[in-house]
Amino acid sequence: MGVVSFARGVPAPECLPVSELADCARAAIEADGTSVLSYGPGGGYAPLRAWIAERHGVEPSRVVITSGSLQGFVFLAEQLVHKGSRVLVEAPTYDRPLKILTRLGADIVGLPMDDDGLSIGALERALAEGEKPAFLYTIATFQNPSGRTLSEERRVRVAELAREHDLLVLEDDPYGLVRYEGTALPTIFELEGGTNVAYASSFSKTIAPGVRVGYFVLPPALAAQIEALAVSTYISPPFMTQATVHEFLRRGNFEPNLERVSGLLKARRDAMLDALERHMPDGARWSRPEGGYFIWLDLPEETGDLLARAEEAGVTFVKGTDFFADGGGTKSLRLAFSFVSPDEIAAGVEKLARLLHGAPSPAPAL
Amino acid sequence: MGVVSFARGVPAPECLPVSELADCARAAIEADGTSVLSYGPGGGYAPLRAWIAERHGVEPSRVVITSGSLQGFVFLAEQLVHKGSRVLVEAPTYDRPLKILTRLGADIVGLPMDDDGLSIGALERALAEGEKPAFLYTIATFQNPSGRTLSEERRVRVAELAREHDLLVLEDDPYGLVRYEGTALPTIFELEGGTNVAYASSFSKTIAPGVRVGYFVLPPALAAQIEALAVSTYISPPFMTQATVHEFLRRGNFEPNLERVSGLLKARRDAMLDALERHMPDGARWSRPEGGYFIWLDLPEETGDLLARAEEAGVTFVKGTDFFADGGGTKSLRLAFSFVSPDEIAAGVEKLARLLHGAPSPAPAL
Numbered sequence: 001m002g003v004v005s006f007a008r009g010v011p012a013p014e015c016l017p018v019s020e021l022a023d024c025a026r027a028a029i030e031a032d033g034t035s036v037l038s039y040g041p042g043g044g045y046a047p048l049r050a051w052i053a054e055r056h057g058v059e060p061s062r063v064v065i066t067s068g069s070l071q072g073f074v075f076l077a078e079q080l081v082h083k084g085s086r087v088l089v090e091a092p093t094y095d096r097p098l099k100i101l102t103r104l105g106a107d108i109v110g111l112p113m114d115d116d117g118l119s120i121g122a123l124e125r126a127l128a129e130g131e132k133p134a135f136l137y138t139i140a141t142f143q144n145p146s147g148r149t150l151s152e153e154r155r156v157r158v159a160e161l162a163r164e165h166d167l168l169v170l171e172d173d174p175y176g177l178v179r180y181e182g183t184a185l186p187t188i189f190e191l192e193g194g195t196n197v198a199y200a201s202s203f204s205k206t207i208a209p210g211v212r213v214g215y216f217v218l219p220p221a222l223a224a225q226i227e228a229l230a231v232s233t234y235i236s237p238p239f240m241t242q243a244t245v246h247e248f249l250r251r252g253n254f255e256p257n258l259e260r261v262s263g264l265l266k267a268r269r270d271a272m273l274d275a276l277e278r279h280m281p282d283g284a285r286w287s288r289p290e291g292g293y294f295i296w297l298d299l300p301e302e303t304g305d306l307l308a309r310a311e312e313a314g315v316t317f318v319k320g321t322d323f324f325a326d327g328g329g330t331k332s333l334r335l336a337f338s339f340v341s342p343d344e345i346a347a348g349v350e351k352l353a354r355l356l357h358g359a360p361s362p363a364p365a366l
Numbered sequence: 367m368g369v370v371s372f373a374r375g376v377p378a379p380e381c382l383p384v385s386e387l388a389d390c391a392r393a394a395i396e397a398d399g400t401s402v403l404s405y406g407p408g409g410g411y412a413p414l415r416a417w418i419a420e421r422h423g424v425e426p427s428r429v430v431i432t433s434g435s436l437q438g439f440v441f442l443a444e445q446l447v448h449k450g451s452r453v454l455v456e457a458p459t460y461d462r463p464l465k466i467l468t469r470l471g472a473d474i475v476g477l478p479m480d481d482d483g484l485s486i487g488a489l490e491r492a493l494a495e496g497e498k499p500a501f502l503y504t505i506a507t508f509q510n511p512s513g514r515t516l517s518e519e520r521r522v523r524v525a526e527l528a529r530e531h532d533l534l535v536l537e538d539d540p541y542g543l544v545r546y547e548g549t550a551l552p553t554i555f556e557l558e559g560g561t562n563v564a565y566a567s568s569f570s571k572t573i574a575p576g577v578r579v580g581y582f583v584l585p586p587a588l589a590a591q592i593e594a595l596a597v598s599t600y601i602s603p604p605f606m607t608q609a610t611v612h613e614f615l616r617r618g619n620f621e622p623n624l625e626r627v628s629g630l631l632k633a634r635r636d637a638m639l640d641a642l643e644r645h646m647p648d649g650a651r652w653s654r655p656e657g658g659y660f661i662w663l664d665l666p667e668e669t670g671d672l673l674a675r676a677e678e679a680g681v682t683f684v685k686g687t688d689f690f691a692d693g694g695g696t697k698s699l700r701l702a703f704s705f706v707s708p709d710e711i712a713a714g715v716e717k718l719a720r721l722l723h724g725a726p727s728p729a730p731a732l
Contacts, residue, residue, distance in 0.1 A: 010405055018399030025606065026392035033384030037576035039376055067433055071600040099598055210403035212604040232465055234437040238578040238607045240391065 004348030006317040009144060009293050009336040012268075015261045016208045020253060021244060028243035036239045042231035043223070044215070045242035051249055052215055058194060062223045064230065067237055069174060069202040069214025073097055075229045076170065076198070076216065080134045081106045088126055088136040090118045092296070092323030092332070094144045094172070097137055101325075108325040109133070115287070117143070117150030120157050127165045135168040135198075140188055142175035142292025145323045145334035149289070152185050159192035169197045174214075177258060178205050179291035180266035195219060203245050205293070206258055211241045265293070271342035272335065275349035281356050286335075293338035296320075299331045299356065306333075309355050315348040370714030372683040374705040375510060375659050378634075381627045381704075382574045386619060387610060394609035402605045408597035409589070410581070411608035417615055418581055424560060428589045430596065433603055435540060435568040435580025439463055441595045442536065442564070442582070446500045447472045454492055454502040456484045458662075458689030458698070460510045460538070463503060467691075474691040475499070481653070483509070483516030486523050493531045501534040501564075506554055508541035508658025511689045511700035515655070518551050525558035535563045540580075543624060544571050545657035546632035561585060569611050571659070572624055577607045631659070637708035638701065641715035647722050652701075659704035662686075665697045665722065672699075675721050681714040 029036050036045070043049060044065025053060040066072040077097075081087060083105035089098070091110030101108050109130075111122040118138060126133070138158070140150040150158070162169045171188045189199035194217065202214030218226060230237065248254065272295055276286050283300030307319055320332025337345055395402050402411070409415060410431025419426040432438040443463075447453060449471035455464070457476030467474050475496075477488040484504060492499070504524070506516040516524070528535045537554045555565035560583065568580035584592060596603065614620065638661055642652050649666030673685055686698025703711055 013400040013404075016400060016403045018395060018403060021403060022392045022395035022399065025395055025610075026388045029384060029388035029391055033388065034379040034382060035576075037382045037384060037387060037574035038379075039575050067600050067604055074599050096598065096601075103598070208403035209405050210401075210602075210605050212600065212602070212606075232462065232469070233440050234433050234578065235462075236576075236578070238433055238604050239576050240578075240607050240610065241604045244391075244606065 002314070003311070004315045004340055004344045004351070006315065006335040006337070006340070006348060008339040010209060010339050011205065011261070012264065012339050012341070015264055016210075017248075017253070017257055021208065021211070021248065024247035024251070025240065025244040028247040029240065031247075032243060036243045040236045040239060041227075042236050043227040044237060045239040045246060048213075048242045048246040048249075051246060052217070056189070056199065056217045058217055059220075062218055062220055063215055064218060064223055064226050065213060065215045065237060065242055066230065067212040067214070068204065068209075069172065069200045069216070070096055072200060072214055072216045072226070073170075073172070074100055075226045075233075076135075076222075077101060077104055077106075079222070079225055079229060080168070085134040086131050088123065088133045089325070090138055090143065091325070092145050092320065092329055093137065094139060095318075095322045098323070098325050106134070110325055110328065113146060113148060115148060117148055117154055118158075120154055123158065123161060127161060127167065132165070133167060135170050136162075137170045137172065138188070139172045139175075141173055141185065142178065142289050142294070144175070144292075145294055145318065145320075146296035147287040147289035147292055147294040148296070149185065155185060155188050155191055159188050159197065162188075162192055162196035167196060170200065171197055172200045174200075174202045174205050175292035176201070178262060178265060178293075180262040180269070182290035189217065198222065206254065206261070207245060207248060211245055212238075213242055213245045262291070265291075265338060267342050268337040268340070268345055269295070271345040272337040272349060275346045279350050279353035281353065284356070293336050295335045295337060297333045297335055299333070302330050303333065306355060310352055313351050313355060315351045317352070368680070369677070370681045370706055370710045370717070372681065372701040372703070372706070372714060375702040376575060376705050377571065377627070378630065378705050378707070381630055382576075383614075383619070383623055387574065387577070387614065390613035390617070391606065391610040394613040395606065397613075398609060402609045406602045406605060407593075408602050409593040410603060411605040411612060414579075414608045414612040414615075417612060418583070422555070422565065422583045424583055425586075428584055428586055429581055430584060430589055430592050431579060431581045431603060431608055432596065433578040433580070434570065434575075435538065435566045435582070436462055438566060438580055438582045438592070439536075439538070440466055441592045441599075442501075442588075443467060443470055443472075445588070445591055445595060446534070451500040452497050454489065454499045455691070456504055456509065457691070458511050458686065458695055459503065460505060461684075461688045464689070464691050472500070476691055476694065479512060479514060481514060483514055483520055484524075486520055489524065489527060493527060493533065498531070499533060501536050502528075503536045503538065504554070505538045505541075507539055507551065508544065508655050508660070510541070510658075511660055511684065511686075512662040513653040513655035513658055513660040514662070515551065516554075521551060521554050521557055524554050525563065528554075528558055528562035533562060536566065537563055538566045540566075540568045540571050541658035542567070544628060544631060544659075546628040546635070548656035555583065564588065572620065572627070573611060573614060577611055578604075579608055579611045628657070631657070631704060633708050634703040634706070634711060635661070637711040638703040638715060641712045645716050645719035647719065650722075659702050661701045661703060663699040663701055665699070668696050669699065672721060676718055679717050679721060681717045683718070
């Protein structure tokens with residue numbers, strides 16, 4: 001066994017529907033080649049845009065499909081954030097948006113979280129004091145990095161606050177459909193109706209990251225601005241990948257594939273929860289997500305040089321501090337269980353635990 | 367016959383190798399699915415990067431493949447241009463870079479052109495006076511919009527000046543391979559060696575624009591910066607399209623396709639030159655490109671409301687003024703002959719000529 005990577009928040013190779021996508025690509029190009037292989041609307045391949053629009057109950061012009069949803073986040077941030085603009089984020093949150101916001105000179109305000117997601121009290125205080133924020137960025141379901149899900153009660157409240165304060169909420173939801181137990185909660189977008197909430201998702205976790213098909217459902221005026229920015233950046237996005245995804249959906253492969261992928265991920269999450277339970281020292285706490293890719297591990301003490309020692313021992317993760325704008329996360333780790341096998345997960349967690357002060361000795365091999 | 371579009375600088379549908387690309391997409395995904403469908407290097411799909419690197423005699427790390435070369439231009443401009451930075455461009459030049467540079471607050475300095483390309487005297491003066499430019503942007507071969515090609519003597523001189531002044535030259539060369547007569551000239555990149563010259567091209571005109579595969583060959587330090595910017599914008603580009611292009615190349619389809627496409631384009635250029643000769647009034651002048659998509663038409667008087675009248679009459683073009691940062695081009699038109707058929711070209715030029723003051727009456731139908 002090589003290095004066990006709890007750092008890579010990507011699907012395991014067996015999650016990727018390779019043969020089916022190969023055939024979908026061929027069929028999509030043959031069926032609509034002169035559209036697929038030409039320039040076209042900056043907001044995306046029309047049939048896929050229509051499919052997404054119908055799913056979310058909006059006009060297709062409100063959907064902007066980008067090469068992965070991060071590209072859409074960049075457009076949105078470039079449109080809305082100026083030097084010094086306040087942007088509210090969960091603390092912790094996905095590290096790439098933090099870097100983008102930092103590059104744009106945003107004043108990033110981190111809202112603390114607990115097991116039910118972002119703190120409503122902290123959101124209310126942030127709205128009461130200071131300049132109006134450019135937007136609130138939330139990954140409400142199976143959050144990256146924490147695996148936590150915003151409770152329904154809090155979703156309702158975030159939707160209300162968005163209305164009351166004319167606050168734009170950007171709900172990033174790449175993991176919501178990768179639920180392997182429990183009941184799906186309504187999105188903030190659904191609760192609010194889409195006037196003050198922009199919704200983002202992608203097919204990276206439900207089909208394959210390499211198709212690079214993410215999308216935003218935006219308020220009409222903002223959709224037009226973002227589409228114009230897309231046109232002036234790359235004329236039109238690659239329709240080949242978007243048409244391939246559309247063909248995959250048209251054939252009815254989406255739900256069965258999601259079920260298959262969820263099964264593979266559930267086995268991995270179960271392996272990680274089980275290993276944490278068996279090996280972690282007293283005082284360690286971790287999230288118990290019902291879906292997604294990540295578990296957040298809080299240790300009783302600072303992680304210090306744990307990552308370096310772990311890498312030496314053959315296991316890697318991402319440090320909690322990477323997910324805070326302001327120096328939090330010093331006792332935390334993000335553990336991705338999506339990429340490695342259940343056996344690797346068991347071995348990796350055991351290795352990690354051995355490096356922790358106060359961890360029980362490994363059980364003797366039977 | 368509907369509206370004849372001399373505005374669309376895109377290939378005619380029959381230029382697109384639809385069936386072959388459909389099969390290449392299938393084969394590429396089947397052969398290397400877990401790479402193609404995952405995240406990977408921000409600079410592009412490794413086998414295609416290697417192919418491009420070999421073609422240009424550089425290390426693969428100096429190649430950055432983007433979703434069309436405009437995306438690469440945006441990255442480069444964001445990296446190099448700050449508010450007030452001087453950027454030298456040809457006057458006229460491609461309108462999209464002008465808009466991007468304007469958005470970034472660049473001080474755009476237009477270098478006048480004649481039939482042999484940009485004026486070396488004007489370049490020397492621009493280098494002698496004022497702040498050092500962030501870069502010189504040139505489309506040296508079959509320029510968009512003018513169809514003009516920089517002469518070999520001037521290429522040598524631009525390469526020398528780049529060295530002498532430590533000036534970064536960005537040579538954008540999407541049309542160079544679409545030559546249907548005459549002898550190819552060395553690129554400025556080849557003449558200079560690639561220390562001060564960055565080279566950009568794409569497969570939009572040689573395979574299909576919809577694959578959205580463009581690339582930059584950059585000095586090593588700049589390549590690393592641009593790749594980092596790509597990663598922080600979209601993690602990795604869509605490998606599916608890049609792998610499809612690579613499969614197309616691997617099968618040996620590139621040269622035969624280029625020959626086929628060049629034949630289709632030559633027939634269109636011939637039709638346009640012939641029609642201009644027959645119908646244009648005295649005092650009109652136009653470029654005579656040996657390749658590419660465009661002819662630049664200079665009229666003896668201001669175009670005024672010609673575009674509106676032309677659209678009413680069923681023919682459209684892009685106004686010369688769109689290709690200048692500073693109000694030039696008032697007597698000029700960009701005529702794209704790439705999209706329409708030879709018959710449409712003949713009819714469209716005749717319609718256009720009828721609208722011009724002093725144009726001869728149409729010859730009676732025989």
